[in-house]
Amino acid sequence: MRALYLAPALLLPLLAGCTANDPTFGGAVRSNYAMQVIDPDPHYEGTLVEGGDGQRSAAAVERYRTDKVKKPQSIRTTSGTGGGGGGSGGGAN
Known part of the structure; x- marks a missing residue:
């Protein structure tokens, strides 16, 4: 009976080998994040926004x-109606 209580205590040190001790663990995520960040410390104070100073x-x-409010201009397209799908159009079978 004592062996049943002792077995988990003896197996516990073996589970320590399952932890992530690699110092580069997560390096791919950090690398991908760094590639997507243009400037991690941007300075916006005193710079004008692209497109003007806000008067518009x-x-x-x-x-x-x-x-x-100004009415929006109408939108026109240069393409005609699109052709569609399959089917034979109801011919005799």
């Missing part, structure tokens, strides 16, 4: 608040 956006907000 401020004017749009003001038009929204005064209910004078």
Whole structure:
């Protein structure tokens, strides 16, 4: 009976070999993350946003608040209707 209680205690040190002791464990994830980050410490203070200084956006907000929103321009395409699918169109069988 004593052997049943002693067996787990003797097997416990063997389980320590299953832990990840490799110092490069997770290195692939860190490498992939680093490749996707352009600048990990960007400095935005004092730089203008691409496209202007915000006057156009401020004017749009003001038009929204005064209910004078510009209507969007219509969108036209240059392609015709697309041809479709399979089938034979109802011929005699």
